[in-house]
Amino acid sequence: MINIKKKNLFMNIDDYCHGVFDSTFIVDKNGNLIYKIGNIDYDNIMLEKVNNYTVNVNNVKYMEFNSVIEAYPEWRVIGLISLDSLTRNLDSIRWLIYCIGIFSIAVVIFISHFTSKKITDPIYDITKAMNKFENGEWPDKLEAKTEDELKYLIISFNKMIYNIKNLIEQIYKEEEENKKLEVESMKTQLDLLQSQINPHFIHNTLNTINYLAIKNNQNEIRELIQSFNGLLRQSISTSKKLITLKDELTCTQNYLKIQKYRYGDIVKLVCNIPEELNNCLVPKLILQPLIENSLYHGIVPKGCAGTIKIDIFPQKDFIKIKIIDDGVGISKRKSTHKGFNGISLDNISERLRLYFGSEYDLKVYSKSGIGTCIEFNIPYIY
The missing domain is CATH 3.30.565.10 (Histidine kinase-like ATPase, C-terminal domain)
Incomplete structure (x- = not known):
C-alpha cells in the first residue's frame, strides 16, 4: 500500500480547475466523491438535470462539463460553471462587440466622408468656376490638392481658361490693330484722292498738247508729254x-x-x-x-x-x-x-x-x- 495525499495527486488538476470552474468534483464510476475543488458540498447536492449540459443545484443553474480522466479511466471530472457568471461575461462580450461595431461604423463613416469630400470638393470648385465663367467672369486659378486624376482635370481646366483668356486678348488686340490699319488706309486713300483733280480734263489736255507736238515735229515735247501722261495715269488710278x-x-x-x-x-x-x-x-x-x-x-x-x-x-x-x-x-x-x-x-x-x-x-x-x-x-x- 502507498499512502499519497490527494492534494499532491491532483495538484495539476487543482490549478487548472480553480481558474475555469466554480466547483470541480472527481468521482469514481459509482459516483463516490474522490476529490473536490470549490465551495459546493457534493454530499448534500442533488444534481437535477435540466438538459444535457445544464444542471440545477440548490435552485442555481450550472453548466456541467463531464469528462473521463485518461490516466484513471474509472474516474471522471465534473466541472460546474454558474450560468449567471457566463451570462455576465457574455453580456460584457456583447457590449464590447456593440462598442467595437459602433466605433467601426463611426470610423467607416468618417473615412467615407473624408474620402468623398476629398473627391467632391475639387469637382465642386470646378463646377463653381465653370458657372462663374458662363456668367462672363474670369474664375480664379484652381489649386490641385490631390495626386490623382482630379489633379490632371484641374490642371487641364486652368490651362483651358488661360488659353481662352489669351485668345480673347489676342482677338481684342488684333481688332484694335485692324482699326488703326483701317484709319491709316483711309488716310492713305485720302492722300491719293487729293491728287485726282479732274483726271479726264488733264488727260484730254495732255493728249491735245501731244497731238500738237507731233504735228509740229516737237519730239522732245512729245516724249515729255507721253512720260508725264503715263506717270499721271498711274498716279491717279484707283482701280488697282x-x-x-x-x-x-x-x-x-x-x-x-x-x-x-x-x-x-x-x-x-x-x-x-x-x-x-x-x-x-x-x-x-x-x-x-x-x-x-x-x-x-x-x-x-x-x-x-x-x-x-x-x-x-x-x-x-x-x-x-x-x-x-x-x-x-x-x-x-x-x-x-x-x-x-x-x-x-x-x-x-x-x-x-x-x-x-x-x-x-x-x-x-x-x-x-x-x-x-x-x-x-x-x-x-x-
Missing part, C-alpha cells in the same frame, strides 16, 4: 492697289524722263532685276516716291551727277528691294518730304505695314557724304 513690278518700274522711268528735261543728265538709273520677277505684284507708287526722294534730297544737293541703283533679288519667302544712291546722305534729308504724289517715306512705311504686316517695314541706312540705302521686303504675290 497692286500692280506688276514691270509697270511700277515703267512709272519710275517715266518720272526720271521728265526730270531729265529739268536737270539734264544729273542722274543715272541702274536697274538690276531678274526677268522672272517682272510679273510679281507690288503696291502701286512704291518705287517712284523713293526714287524722287533720292533725286531731290540726295543727288541734287550734291551739285554734281550721281547714280541711283535699284537692286531687286528673290529670297526664300519674299522679294528684297534696295534703292541705293551716292548722294549727300540722310543727315541732310527729310523722311517727311512729300513729292509728286504727296507720298512721303513715312507714308510708304505705313503702307507696307498695312498691306503685309508689321514685319514688312521700310529700313533706311545712310552715311553723310557717301549715300543712302533704302531697303524693304515684299512677299511673293502673283
Whole structure:
C-alpha cells in the first residue's frame, strides 16, 4: 500500500480547475466523491438535470462539463460553471462587440466622408468656376490638392481658361490693330484722292498738247508729254492697289524722263532685276516716291551727277528691294518730304505695314557724304 495525499495527486488538476470552474468534483464510476475543488458540498447536492449540459443545484443553474480522466479511466471530472457568471461575461462580450461595431461604423463613416469630400470638393470648385465663367467672369486659378486624376482635370481646366483668356486678348488686340490699319488706309486713300483733280480734263489736255507736238515735229515735247501722261495715269488710278513690278518700274522711268528735261543728265538709273520677277505684284507708287526722294534730297544737293541703283533679288519667302544712291546722305534729308504724289517715306512705311504686316517695314541706312540705302521686303504675290 502507498499512502499519497490527494492534494499532491491532483495538484495539476487543482490549478487548472480553480481558474475555469466554480466547483470541480472527481468521482469514481459509482459516483463516490474522490476529490473536490470549490465551495459546493457534493454530499448534500442533488444534481437535477435540466438538459444535457445544464444542471440545477440548490435552485442555481450550472453548466456541467463531464469528462473521463485518461490516466484513471474509472474516474471522471465534473466541472460546474454558474450560468449567471457566463451570462455576465457574455453580456460584457456583447457590449464590447456593440462598442467595437459602433466605433467601426463611426470610423467607416468618417473615412467615407473624408474620402468623398476629398473627391467632391475639387469637382465642386470646378463646377463653381465653370458657372462663374458662363456668367462672363474670369474664375480664379484652381489649386490641385490631390495626386490623382482630379489633379490632371484641374490642371487641364486652368490651362483651358488661360488659353481662352489669351485668345480673347489676342482677338481684342488684333481688332484694335485692324482699326488703326483701317484709319491709316483711309488716310492713305485720302492722300491719293487729293491728287485726282479732274483726271479726264488733264488727260484730254495732255493728249491735245501731244497731238500738237507731233504735228509740229516737237519730239522732245512729245516724249515729255507721253512720260508725264503715263506717270499721271498711274498716279491717279484707283482701280488697282497692286500692280506688276514691270509697270511700277515703267512709272519710275517715266518720272526720271521728265526730270531729265529739268536737270539734264544729273542722274543715272541702274536697274538690276531678274526677268522672272517682272510679273510679281507690288503696291502701286512704291518705287517712284523713293526714287524722287533720292533725286531731290540726295543727288541734287550734291551739285554734281550721281547714280541711283535699284537692286531687286528673290529670297526664300519674299522679294528684297534696295534703292541705293551716292548722294549727300540722310543727315541732310527729310523722311517727311512729300513729292509728286504727296507720298512721303513715312507714308510708304505705313503702307507696307498695312498691306503685309508689321514685319514688312521700310529700313533706311545712310552715311553723310557717301549715300543712302533704302531697303524693304515684299512677299511673293502673283
